[in-house]
Amino acid sequence: MSSTHSLLLIKPDGVERQLQQAVVEAAEEAGLTVVCRHRLLLGEEEIVRAWADTRRSEHPLEHLSLDFWYGGRPMEVLLVRGPDAFTRANRAKSAVRAAYRLGPFGNVVHAPDHTGEFELQLSVFAGDCPTCAGTLSTHFGDYGDVPQAYPPGALLPAAWRDIERLRELAQPMWEDPASCFWRPTYPQPYRSGESAGAQDHAVYIAASPNQLSFDNLVGAMLTALPGIAFPHALELIVSALHHQDFTLAVGTLTECERYRDALMAQGLNTPVRTLAQDAVRRREQIRTGATVGTSGAAAA
Numbered sequence: 001m002s003s004t005h006s007l008l009l010i011k012p013d014g015v016e017r018q019l020q021q022a023v024v025e026a027a028e029e030a031g032l033t034v035v036c037r038h039r040l041l042l043g044e045e046e047i048v049r050a051w052a053d054t055r056r057s058e059h060p061l062e063h064l065s066l067d068f069w070y071g072g073r074p075m076e077v078l079l080v081r082g083p084d085a086f087t088r089a090n091r092a093k094s095a096v097r098a099a100y101r102l103g104p105f106g107n108v109v110h111a112p113d114h115t116g117e118f119e120l121q122l123s124v125f126a127g128d129c130p131t132c133a134g135t136l137s138t139h140f141g142d143y144g145d146v147p148q149a150y151p152p153g154a155l156l157p158a159a160w161r162d163i164e165r166l167r168e169l170a171q172p173m174w175e176d177p178a179s180c181f182w183r184p185t186y187p188q189p190y191r192s193g194e195s196a197g198a199q200d201h202a203v204y205i206a207a208s209p210n211q212l213s214f215d216n217l218v219g220a221m222l223t224a225l226p227g228i229a230f231p232h233a234l235e236l237i238v239s240a241l242h243h244q245d246f247t248l249a250v251g252t253l254t255e256c257e258r259y260r261d262a263l264m265a266q267g268l269n270t271p272v273r274t275l276a277q278d279a280v281r282r283r284e285q286i287r288t289g290a291t292v293g294t295s296g297a298a299a300a
Contacts, residue, residue, distance in 0.1 A: 006089035012073035014108035027090035036079040050124040052143035155217030181239040224262035
């Protein structure tokens, strides 16, 4: 039964760094048995099916991140078995990431959170493996009918739905994150050019909004922050997902309350604090190098 099974997908960076044995040992320490293990190579079509619960036409930025993480590079699939398999597999994932994660995108391993995600992904990851295929209880006909994981929310404007246009902008960030958003002082928060008063308050993300896709998040920024440029919104969101309490916008108290309300209406947890409080938090962040988890596929 799938309730006693889960999977650990060793991502390309984990395979390239030869961390397979570390993942196996973490699984065993979590009380799981590895019952099958094989190599995997995903192309665009396989990614579309494995993440069919996030429709590519509606979430092109989310799928672009999946392409960057998984597309065309060798991975390994571990089918694991044991009581409370999803919790134990995620415990193993967390242990491996804590020990071996490098930067914002080198997080080594993925594990599904629930049966639906497990069945959908293993239906693709199983490939020609009879052991993996025999574990499945769901057989997907038309992957276009898979229920969607994310709420409709704010999506990207039509001008930014072209995945190749998004690739031109985002690929340099993924290839060299320190150049764009991995330094605690970059990018600068959004500021309105029409403020009438002291810009002494800030809006920040207090918790990683894992229930939203990258497209939802950037769409929310474009909706809530008047006139913000798409690249700026993207850099702010990716930065916020990798740094604790990252500041999104600065303005007057009235402006920040308006930004907060608009962002919270889209599902983001975005409190307001004074700029003095913000400076203290940023100094502490720089001192400790603190980071948070990522949203959507980034946390996959």
